[in-house]
Amino acid sequence: MIIYASRTHSQLKQVVSELKNSVYAEDVKMTILGSRDQLCSNKNVRSKNSGYGLTKVCNSLTTSHRCPHKNKLDSKFKNAEGASTWLDGLQDNFMSLDGTSSSKKSSVLDIEDLLSRGQKEEVCSFFHSRAATKTADLLLMPYNYLFNRSYQRALSINWHNCVVIIDEAHNIESAACESLSKSFSSGDLSRVVKELQEVLNMVKNGLDPTITGMLHDGAPEKSAVISVLKAVFEIEQRLDAVELSAAGPGPKPSCDKPAEWFSRMLESTGFKADRRGYFLTQLGLMCDVLGLQDIAAAKTGTGGQQSGVAGKEAALVKFLDLLYLSYPRTPEEIQSGKFNNEGSVVYICEGGRDSSRSTTGSDGRRTYIPKTSNDKSWLLNYWCFSAGVALRQLKNLG
Numbered sequence: 001m002i003i004y005a006s007r008t009h010s011q012l013k014q015v016v017s018e019l020k021n022s023v024y025a026e027d028v029k030m031t032i033l034g035s036r037d038q039l040c041s042n043k044n045v046r047s048k049n050s051g052y053g054l055t056k057v058c059n060s061l062t063t064s065h066r067c068p069h070k071n072k073l074d075s076k077f078k079n080a081e082g083a084s085t086w087l088d089g090l091q092d093n094f095m096s097l098d099g100t101s102s103s104k105k106s107s108v109l110d111i112e113d114l115l116s117r118g119q120k121e122e123v124c125s126f127f128h129s130r131a132a133t134k135t136a137d138l139l140l141m142p143y144n145y146l147f148n149r150s151y152q153r154a155l156s157i158n159w160h161n162c163v164v165i166i167d168e169a170h171n172i173e174s175a176a177c178e179s180l181s182k183s184f185s186s187g188d189l190s191r192v193v194k195e196l197q198e199v200l201n202m203v204k205n206g207l208d209p210t211i212t213g214m215l216h217d218g219a220p221e222k223s224a225v226i227s228v229l230k231a232v233f234e235i236e237q238r239l240d241a242v243e244l245s246a247a248g249p250g251p252k253p254s255c256d257k258p259a260e261w262f263s264r265m266l267e268s269t270g271f272k273a274d275r276r277g278y279f280l281t282q283l284g285l286m287c288d289v290l291g292l293q294d295i296a297a298a299k300t301g302t303g304g305q306q307s308g309v310a311g312k313e314a315a316l317v318k319f320l321d322l323l324y325l326s327y328p329r330t331p332e333e334i335q336s337g338k339f340n341n342e343g344s345v346v347y348i349c350e351g352g353r354d355s356s357r358s359t360t361g362s363d364g365r366r367t368y369i370p371k372t373s374n375d376k377s378w379l380l381n382y383w384c385f386s387a388g389v390a391l392r393q394l395k396n397l398g
Contacts, residue, residue: 001136001137001138001157001158001162001163002137002138002139002162002163002165003139003141003146003157003162003163003164003165004138004139004140004141004165004167005140005141005142005143005145005146005164005165005166005167006140006142006143006166006167006168007142007143007167007168007171007175008142009034009038009110009111009142011167011168012032012110012111012140012141012142013110013111013112015140015167016032016108016109016110016113016140017110019108019138020108025108028108028137028138029132029135029136029137029138030108030109030132030136030137030138030139030140031129031132031133031136031138031140032109032110032111032114032129032139032140032141033129033130033133033139033140033141033142033145033151033155034111034114034126034129036054036055036058036126037050037051037054038111038115039111039114039115039118039125039126039129040054040058040124040125040126041069041115041118041119041122041123041124041125041126042061042067042068042069042124043119045057045058045061045067056291058126062127063214063292067124068122069118069122069123069124070124070127072121072122072123072124073123073124073127073128073131076123114128114129130154130155130156131156133155133156133157139157143166143171143172143175144175144178144179146164146175146394147175147176147179147390147393147394148179149321149324152397159397159398160398161398162398164394172387172391173387174387176387176388176389176390176391177384177385177386177387177390179384179390180325180344180384180389180390181325181381181382181383181384182318182321182322182325182381182382183379183380183381183382184318184319184322184379184380184382185351185377185378185379186236186239186240186351186377186378186379187351187377188315188318188319189232189235189236189239189315190236191314191315191316192232192315192316192319193229193232193233193236195286195290195314195315195316196228196229196232196286196316197229198290199220199225199286199289199290199316200222200225200226200229202289202293203219203220203221203222203225203289204222207219207289208293210292211289211292211293214292215285215288215289215292217281217284217285217288218285219285219289220282220285220286220289221282224278224279224286225282225286227270227279228270228279228282228283228286230270231266231269231270231271232319234269234270235265235266235269238265238269239348239378239380240376240378242255242348242378243255244348244349244350244378248349249347250347250349252349252350253349253350254347254348254349254350255347255348256345256347256348257345257346257347257348258345258346259326259344259345259346259382261346262326262346262380262382263326263327266323266326266327271323271327273327276327279323280320280323280324280327283316283319283320283323284320286316287314287316287317287320290314290316291314322382325344325382325384326382343384343385343386343388343389344382344383344384344385344386344389345383345385346380346381346382346383347380347381347383348378348379348380348381349378349379349381350377350378350379351377351378351379
């Protein structure tokens with residue numbers, strides 16, 4: 001497979017235009033990746049949601065088989081003589097779902113073509129583009145997809161022997177660094193505590209059978225939830241105790257630390273290097289439980305209480321991403337206990353209002369709860385300044 005990455009979809013559109021005019025357009029099997037905001041073909045859903053809110057609605061509808069566009073796409077796989085046979089001609093089949101024929105050249109689609117065709121045929125463009133990665137010769141994507149951990153895991157890409165072409169590679173450095181950078185606030189950590197307590201109560205009381213049935217990798221262990229919760233309380237105390245100085249490097253009271261300082265702190269609170277795989281897996285399962293809670297409520301018609309803030313990703317997901325960045329990444333690092341946080345730095349500054357410290361009254365108005373003398377608002381920025389780290393991780397996929 002050839003993976004062609006560019007900075008924006010408008011640049012990828014130019015690539016598709018050139019491909020359509022080439023001799024390869026007749027034979028190439030290609031697909032292009034985009035977000036749900038770009039590729040959701042269900043107008044009723046897309047017009048009312050965006051970002052993480054759209055992702056949650058999409059997951060709810062598709063898991064409960066209530067999205068007609070995804071259902072129609074799934075039916076094509078089930079009704080085909082063989083899924084692989086239908087995938088071999090995926091683009092052409094997609095173009096002719098209404099029974100009409102199309103030329104092979106017209107199966108070379110940019111992001112707008114793919115969405116338009118999906119809306120016309122009422123077939124899910126988003127999941128279609130991902131299914132096509134199984135048989136594609138050419139895969140087009142923006143830079144950030146190359147380094148996104150969730151995309152790397154979710155896509156059906158055999159990275160061995162892939163050829164990766166980076167358009168305007170002088171822009172790749174910033175994208176690579178951004179992929180290994182994360183901001184995390186005291187408010188986020190407060191939400192992590194609430195979400196972990198919610199998961200713990202669910203595990204203690206027994207998970208809803210609907211949720212259990214959708215957990216493909218099993219449920220989180222109660223002991224793991226308790227261990228993570230204890231570690232998070234300790235992390236909160238440690239970060240609250242960090243001294244921020246008006247003479248710090250930023251405009252607000254702040255301080256900067258080597259990234260290894262943060263990794264050592266995580267290890268001392270319980271996230272041991274030799275248990276990296278265990279904790280990351282268990283945290284992933286906890287995130288799955290939170291994400292499936294609303295879906296289960298929708299399927300059973302019980303309503304349910306939404307975790308966190310509507311339209312925002314769970315804080316636990318952000319925390320998991322932060323752990324991926326700061327945990328040792330290689331077997332050598334884990335065995336030696338040394339942290340190779342090459343080119344990374346932690347910058348902590350005084351934060352603004354903690355959105356988790358607010359309440360909604362009977363009149364619907366949100367009231368901020370003033371901080372006590374023991375409260376401290378901060379913003380932790382984990383910044384990577386070495387693009388080589390992300391590029392080596394990409395190389396190691398294959």
